[in-house]
Amino acid sequence: MAMMAPFLKYGMFGDETSLVLAFLIGIGFGFFLERAGFGSARKLVSQFYLNDLAVFKVMFTAIVTAMLGVTYLGWIGWLDLSLVYLVPTYLLPQVVGGLILGVGFVVGGYCPGTSVAATATGRVDGLVYVLGIFAGMLAFAELYPLLKGFYLSGAGVAMTIPGTFGLPYGVVVFAVVLMAVGGFYGAGLLEKKFAAPGE
Amino acid sequence: MNPYLAGIGLGLVLLAAFVLVGRGLGASGAFNSVIVWAVNAVAPEHAKHNEFMAGYLGDGSSSPLKSWLLFEVIGVFAGAMFSGLLAGRAKVMTEKGSRVSVRARLAMAFGGGVLMAFGAALARGCTSGQALTGGALLNLGSWAFMMMVFAGAYAVAYFVRWQWR
Numbered sequence: 001m002a003m004m005a006p007f008l009k010y011g012m013f014g015d016e017t018s019l020v021l022a023f024l025i026g027i028g029f030g031f032f033l034e035r036a037g038f039g040s041a042r043k044l045v046s047q048f049y050l051n052d053l054a055v056f057k058v059m060f061t062a063i064v065t066a067m068l069g070v071t072y073l074g075w076i077g078w079l080d081l082s083l084v085y086l087v088p089t090y091l092l093p094q095v096v097g098g099l100i101l102g103v104g105f106v107v108g109g110y111c112p113g114t115s116v117a118a119t120a121t122g123r124v125d126g127l128v129y130v131l132g133i134f135a136g137m138l139a140f141a142e143l144y145p146l147l148k149g150f151y152l153s154g155a156g157v158a159m160t161i162p163g164t165f166g167l168p169y170g171v172v173v174f175a176v177v178l179m180a181v182g183g184f185y186g187a188g189l190l191e192k193k194f195a196a197p198g199e
Numbered sequence: 200m201n202p203y204l205a206g207i208g209l210g211l212v213l214l215a216a217f218v219l220v221g222r223g224l225g226a227s228g229a230f231n232s233v234i235v236w237a238v239n240a241v242a243p244e245h246a247k248h249n250e251f252m253a254g255y256l257g258d259g260s261s262s263p264l265k266s267w268l269l270f271e272v273i274g275v276f277a278g279a280m281f282s283g284l285l286a287g288r289a290k291v292m293t294e295k296g297s298r299v300s301v302r303a304r305l306a307m308a309f310g311g312g313v314l315m316a317f318g319a320a321l322a323r324g325c326t327s328g329q330a331l332t333g334g335a336l337l338n339l340g341s342w343a344f345m346m347m348v349f350a351g352a353y354a355v356a357y358f359v360r361w362q363w364r
Contacts (some may be wrong), residue, residue, distance in 0.1 A: 006221030016219050019270045026226055026274020029224055029327075033275065034282035036205035040270070041294045041308075042363060048356035054202040059205020059331060062213060066223075066335035069214035085222040087323050089340035093328070097322025098344040101315055102351025107359050108311015109294065109325040112226035112319060113275060115312070120276045121283035122291040124301075125308040132312020133337075135214035137234045138321040139313070144251035151321060159339040174336055184203075 005079040018128025030117055039117040041125055048106050050194035053187040060180045071173050086158035093151055108132065209221025222267070229272035231255060236263040240299035251336060268328075297363040307362055 004010055008018050036058045046052035073079035105111050110118055110129045118126025138149070149186040162169045200208075202221050215221055235255040235361040246252045283289035295304035319325040322344050324333070330348065333341020 005218045008220040010250045014240065017211050018267060019265070022267045023274040023277075024217070025212060025216050026271035027278035027281070028215070029209070029262030029271065030275035030278025030280075031214060031282045031352050032200075032205050032208040032278075034279040034286075034288070035200040035208070036202060039279055039283055042265075045356070045363065047351075048352045049360065056263075057202035058206040059208060059326075059334075061203050061207035062331060063334040064208050064329075065210025066213040066217065066295075067337070069210070069333065069335035070217055070228060079217055079218060081336075082280075084217050084335055084336065086338050087340065089324065091340055091343060094322045094344045095347050097318045097320070098329075098347030099318070099351040100319065101318025101322060101325060101356050102348040103336065104316075104318055105326075105348065106352040106356050107314060108308045108313075109308065109362075110311070110313060111236045112230060113224075113272075113325070113327045115281035116226065116272055116275045117283075118294075120280035121289040124293040125295070125304055128305045128332045129308040129312040129315075130230075132309040133230050133316040134234055134312075135309070136316025137227075137230050137320060138238070139230075141234065141238070144249060147321070148250065155294050157313070161337045161342060164339050169337075170208035170331065173238055174335070 003077055003080050005073065009080070030111070030120065033114060033117045034121060039119065039121040039123065039126070040116045041123070044111075044114060045106055045109050050190050053191055056187055057118065057184060060183060064177055064180045067173060067176060069168065086160070088156050089159040090154040090156055092154045094125050094154075096150075122170040209331075210289045210335070213331060219334075222266070223328065224271065224337070225328035225332065226272055226322065227325040227328060228268040229315070230267065230316065231263070231320070232263045232266040232269050239263065296362055298364050299362050304362055307359065 004099045007013065033039065036054060044055060047055035066184065070079060070081060070084070074081045110131045112127060112133055115126045115133065117127040119130055212226055230257060235246065235252045237250060239256060243329065246256060293301050293304055295301065322329055329341045330345040334345060344362065362363070
């Protein structure tokens with residue numbers, strides 16, 4: 001089959017249309033976030049008290065679904081995976097940033113996407129969290145001259161797991177699927193063990 | 200909704216983004232665009248001389264608000280509101296434990312947001328742009344990031360549990 005996707009990169013439409021698509025894709029994103037119950041901080045943080053592992057389940061099901069999709073569409077020669085944008089790898093700032101973000105997640109109860117979903121469904125704590133994100137972003141930008149050295153430390157090229165470790169793409173995909181299935185089974189066991197009283 | 204069904208739905212939305220525009224989902228970048236726009240509107244010289252903000256402003260020919268992620272996040276707001284109204288889950292309230300004051304919970308939410316923004320800026324993405332999108336693309340940095348998000352959250356979960364009692 002002839003290579004034709006990503007559509008935008010193959011010139012099937014322009015940047016203006018891609019903004020309309022952004023809005024439509026966002027609607028789907030927000031819909032499923034809210035459906036999963038992620039407009040609620042209490043539901044989200046239950047992940048970290050082990051009585052409801054929906055965050056893990058939803059996230060890994062989504063990762064596996066999209067991963068299998070791009071892998072399959074790549075294999076049949078329909079999607080050029082090399083044209084899909086990869087965030088460049090700066091391992092050290094990403095590791096430290098991940099830690100700080102994880103703390104912010106459990107302290108405030110949301111992440112950026114879910115705080116928007118929470119605000120949209122009337123959660124005042126979601127709205128205040130959004131204000132906190134704006135304040136933090138402004139602070140980061142103002143402190144950037146001090147943080148620049150660390151921000152730019154590390155490699156700075158997009159590295160995939162198969163590329164870095166010299167493994168065939170399909171093998172890594174298969175390993176992620178196995179890991180997810182094992183994780184889903186383990187999540188069920190943990191939920192039974194840590195069930196919130198009265199549930 | 201069953202979490203696995205919601206996950207498949209979310210995964211298909213992510214796949215649609217890859218196929219249609221060649222990029223994944225995101226959220227934190229949209230907040231950045233708004234901040235840069237606001238600073239540029241109030242103090243354009245200041246914004247231009249800040250290297251981080253200048254990156255978002257580009258050559259000035261296009262407004263920072265004309266950002267793919269910002270349009271996507273406006274969609275997130277609309278989609279979540281639609282789903283919440285449909286399910287009767289949309290109502291004005293503060294989520295907290297019954298023994299916690301609203302003021303204390305909101306202070307925690309604000310502080311969490313500040314930390315989140317710092318982490319997302321350092322990591323070049325958040326749970327959507329890094330963990331979800333990069334996870335599906337087998338991006339090494341995204342997987343390292345994702346493990347650290349869980350590590351950081353589990354490490355301090357015990358100390359902030361009082362908000363939910």
